[in-house]
Amino acid sequence: xxxxxxxxxxxxxxxxxxxxxxxxxxxxxxxxxxxxxxxxxxxxxxxxxxxxxxxxxxxxxxxxxxxxxxxxxxxxxxxxxxxxxxxxxxxxxxxxxxxxxxxxxxxxxxxxxxxxxxxxxxxxxxxxxxxxxxxxxxxxxxxxxxxxxxxxxxxxxxxxxxxxxxxxxxxxxxxxxxxxxxxxxxxxxxxxxxxxxxxxxxxxxxxxxxxxxxxxxxxxxxxxxxxxxxxxxxxxxxxxxxxxxxxxxxxxxxxxxxxxxxxxxxxxxxxxxxxxxxxxxxxxxxxxxxx
Numbered sequence: 001x002x003x004x005x006x007x008x009x010x011x012x013x014x015x016x017x018x019x020x021x022x023x024x025x026x027x028x029x030x031x032x033x034x035x036x037x038x039x040x041x042x043x044x045x046x047x048x049x050x051x052x053x054x055x056x057x058x059x060x061x062x063x064x065x066x067x068x069x070x071x072x073x074x075x076x077x078x079x080x081x082x083x084x085x086x087x088x089x090x091x092x093x094x095x096x097x098x099x100x101x102x103x104x105x106x107x108x109x110x111x112x113x114x115x116x117x118x119x120x121x122x123x124x125x126x127x128x129x130x131x132x133x134x135x136x137x138x139x140x141x142x143x144x145x146x147x148x149x150x151x152x153x154x155x156x157x158x159x160x161x162x163x164x165x166x167x168x169x170x171x172x173x174x175x176x177x178x179x180x181x182x183x184x185x186x187x188x189x190x191x192x193x194x195x196x197x198x199x200x201x202x203x204x205x206x207x208x209x210x211x212x213x214x215x216x217x218x219x220x221x222x223x224x225x226x227x228x229x230x231x232x233x234x235x236x237x238x239x240x241x242x243x244x245x246x247x248x249x250x251x252x253x254x255x256x257x258x259x260x261x262x263x264x265x266x267x268x269x270x271x272x273x274x275x276x277x278x279x280x281x282x283x284x285x286x287x288x289x290x291x
Contacts, residue, residue: 030126031126031128031129031132034125034126034129037125037129038129038132038133038136041129041130041133041137042133042136042137042140045133045134045137045138046137046140046141060141060144060145061144061145061147061148063100063145064093064096064097064100064145064148064149065093065148067092067096067100068089068092068093068096069089071088071092071096071218072088072089072092075092075218075219076088076092081218081219081223082219082220082223083219083220083223083254084220084222084223084246084250084252084253084254084255085163085164085250085251085252085253085254086162086163086246086250086251086253086254087156087160087162087163089152090149090152090153090156090163090250091246091250091254092218093148093149093152094149094153094245094246094249094250095216095217095218095242095245095246096217097142097145097146097149098142098179098241098242098245099212099215099217099242100142100145101138101139101141101142101179101180101183102179102182102183102238103208103212104138105134105135105138105180105183105184105187106183106186106187106190106204106208107187107204107205107208108134108138108187109131109134109135109183109184109187109188109190109191110186110187110188110190110191110194110200110201110204111191111194111201112127112130112131112134112187112188112191113191113192113194113195113283113284114191114194114195114198114201116130120284127280127284128188128280131184131187131188131191132184134187135180135183135184138180139176139180142176153165153249163249163250163251164250164251164252165248165249165250165251166247166248166251168244168247168248168257169248169249171244171248171257172245172248172249175241175244175245178241178265178266178269179238179241181269181272181273182237182238182265182268182269182272184273184276185269185271185272185273185274185275185276185277186272186276187276188276188277188279188280189272189275189276189279189280190204191280192276192279192280192282192283193279195283211236211238214232214233214236215236215238215239215242216233216239216242216243216246216255217242220243220246220253220254220255220256221233221234221239221243221255221256222253222255222256234258234261234264237264237265237268237269238265239261239265240258240261240262240264240265241262241265242255243255243256243257243258243261244256244257244258244262
């Protein structure tokens, strides 16, 4: 009996599933091993959303342009909110496209455990695969939508000569990565907490709507006349990212590229990711008993 147990213990397994991992452990090798599953989830997110629609992927383009037109009319023409030196349609198109990516990624990752409990209870795979797939599929959708932004941006740059972009555009991948990781970090924090506190599901959508109005999506911070409000707006870790994006692509007066506040956003992103991973790794081991 002892000999049988020893031989069993000495076997070299290809995959070993254990609950003894640390709270900060991210098995990158295991995630790479399941990369095909990750890509399958990404493809599913992109293809199935518009699979049975008449216009199909055209909705990727229609959604941001229609929203930008509505924003330009309501906030630009009716409310007379300044967009600095940038054309209103271009200002709102760029801002909304970025905001929509953050909001959608945050919302879908915040439902990881509650919407996939049956799958998690039957099949093993790294749980972080699902929120990662939402982040990646969201980036792909964002890049598709940005093709439209770049077409209109090029028109205002070379034909109308109405914008003055600058070399800070090279930071766009960094800005996008920070927004992606921030939405992932906050999303997995919320999904971990909702395994016990279901009320958070109702607060997320409402909270995102409120957050949009304290993030410089429909206005540049410089357009706020009362300087005492500026600090409160900058304390929003998303503010510096949106301001940097608009400044880089649209020029001075539409945003500010502030390295101090960008560093502040980087710290927020790192903290959100670390805290999110710790809570996520802790909850995934026993969430199936509470969901």
